[in-house]
Amino acid sequence: MDNNQRLLQTTTDTGSLRPAELEVVYAISRMVAETIDIEESLDRIIRLARTVLIFDNVVLYLQSEHSSDPKDTLEPTFARAVGRGRSSVEEMVWGEKAAFEVYESGRIFIKEADSINDDEDRLSQHFYLGLPMLVSGEIIGALIFIRFGGPNFDKDQINLAEFIAAHVSQLLSHKQLVERIANLEAERRLVKLQDDFIAAVSHELNTPLGFIKGYTTTLLRDDTKWDDKTRNEFLQIIDEESDRLSELIGNLLDSSRLQSGNLHMDIQEQDIRSFLGSVVNRLRSHYEKLDITVKAPNPEERLKADTKRLNQVLDNLINNAAKYAPQSKPRIQFKANKKRLRISIEDEGPGISDEHLDSIFKRFYRVPENSTGVRGSGLGLFICEQIVQEHDGKIYAESKLGEGTTFHVEIPLLPLKTPKEETES
Missing domain, CATH: 3.30.450.40 (GAF domain)
Structure with missing residues (x-):
């Protein structure tokens, strides 16, 4: 052959x-x-x-x-x-x-x-x-x-x-x-993630919807008359739960858009003093009890940032401190060196154990021992990390049980221009 x-x-x-x-x-x-x-x-x-x-x-x-x-x-x-x-x-x-x-x-x-x-x-x-x-x-x-x-x-x-x-x-x-x-195995994990996602979203949506439906139905009953004080209390709860529902839906949309890369980021180059001035003034008007420290930066330092989105990150971290450490006065510090701007938010709450620190930025993850009696979706820190990463920065936490937690946000600064570059520009 x-x-x-x-x-x-x-x-x-x-x-x-x-x-x-x-x-x-x-x-x-x-x-x-x-x-x-x-x-x-x-x-x-x-x-x-x-x-x-x-x-x-x-x-x-x-x-x-x-x-x-x-x-x-x-x-x-x-x-x-x-x-x-x-x-x-x-x-x-x-x-x-x-x-x-x-x-x-x-x-x-x-x-x-x-x-x-x-x-x-x-x-x-x-x-x-x-x-x-x-x-x-x-x-x-x-x-x-x-x-x-x-x-x-x-x-x-x-x-x-x-x-x-x-x-x-x-x-x-x-x-x-x-x-x-x-x-x-990847398909199995994806199915599980999808199931967990649906379960988590359903639970988080049902909670405010349950309040809204319950109090609205109560107010509409024909067989009962409510005095003005009680009616206003019910309406206040409905208003708060509506806000919470709106926030949750916004977080879900942001989370989805960030993962798919479709969230619009308006990142602009700006000098650091203007950026800090805008951010700090807003924080002072929104959070009266917040202890704010700013280490005077070099006025020539510049960075690229979406101020609105970074404010969203800070709001989330400060609100977390207020939720999980209500008796503590949160502190925020802004410190810049030649390479980065570091923003640190510190509280004196219950702290987070080491086994959970690496997981707190995962979508829907909540520290079990800190979640009792505190409502949350587990989306906030995930969104914070995604926004910070869009700025080529990083976010991480340091914590000691019983002493509190500090979240650090680091945003890179632009290289300083030489005198020749300043002249040419």
């Missing part, structure tokens, strides 16, 4: 292998069974194969996951030059035609050099051996061995190459299985 027309054989009789070849095949088998790193394993397989099978280049072609053009079906995913011509890798041939021949036919492909002449440059004499890569009975690519200047691949060498190709196929099968399991 002509070698070009042989059907793919993934298993052959090991009795045809020499002792040294058997040793290499068994070593490759163990490696495939124990592998974790596919790239490293391919490297080791090729190094082992080279000790018993002579070749100059080897290339693994696999199906492209992105191309719909049949001409671009295959792409080289692994290639090594291990023999003649290693110093001129860029000019080498890598067996693309042989790979397509194997892929389209599903058969072993052997091609001798078009001409064999002792006076001819050996690097121009190409001998190919191509073997199909099979996973779950389907061809997914080709493994191509290339020799420069001969000799031809004989029957025993082809037999050995089939063993090597079968083990590479097994390695690829293992890789696909690992990826499939990882994808299934």
Whole structure:
């Protein structure tokens, strides 16, 4: 039977292998069974194969996951030059035609050099051996061995190459299985996140809606008359819960837009004194009990900021301090150096244990021991982190149980302009 027309054989009789070849095949088998790193394993397989099978280049072609053009079906995913011509890798041939021949036919492909002449440059004499890569009975690519200047691949060498190709196929099968399991696990986590999201949103929406519906229904009852004081109390609760519902919906929308990158940020370059003046004046008018400290910055310092969104961050952190440490007087400090503006909000509340500090910025996460009797959606800190990251900054917390928590927001400052740059601008 002509070698070009042989059907793919993934298993052959090991009795045809020499002792040294058997040793290499068994070593490759163990490696495939124990592998974790596919790239490293391919490297080791090729190094082992080279000790018993002579070749100059080897290339693994696999199906492209992105191309719909049949001409671009295959792409080289692994290639090594291990023999003649290693110093001129860029000019080498890598067996693309042989790979397509194997892929389209599903058969072993052997091609001798078009001409064999002792006076001819050996690097121009190409001998190919191509073997199909099979996973779950389907061809997914080709493994191509290339020799420069001969000799031809004989029957025993082809037999050995089939063993090597079968083990590479097994390695690829293992890789696909690992990826499939990882994808299934990712899908499972996504479903759980979606379920948790729906449950959390439903709970948070139902709470204010329950108050609004309950008090509205009570006020509309025909069999009861309410005095003005009671009616106003009920209306006050309805008003507060409506505000809370509006805030929650706004947070949900902001959260979704931030994750998808669709939240509009009006980040403008401004000098730090103007920025701090605007922010501090607003804080003083909104929070009478807030202790504010500003370390005088260099008036030449500048930053890029969306003042409205950063005010949103500060509001959230200050309101958190008021909710979780109602007996404490929150403190906020603004301090700038040459590289960053640091804003620190400190309270003397119950504190947060270390096990929760890394999770408090996750969406819907709430510290269990601090949540009793305190209403919240678990969205505020998540939104804060997303906004700060949009400013190329960072936000983090330091805390001691029983002593309080300090949140730090750091926003990078722009490099100071040189006198020459100032003149040119």
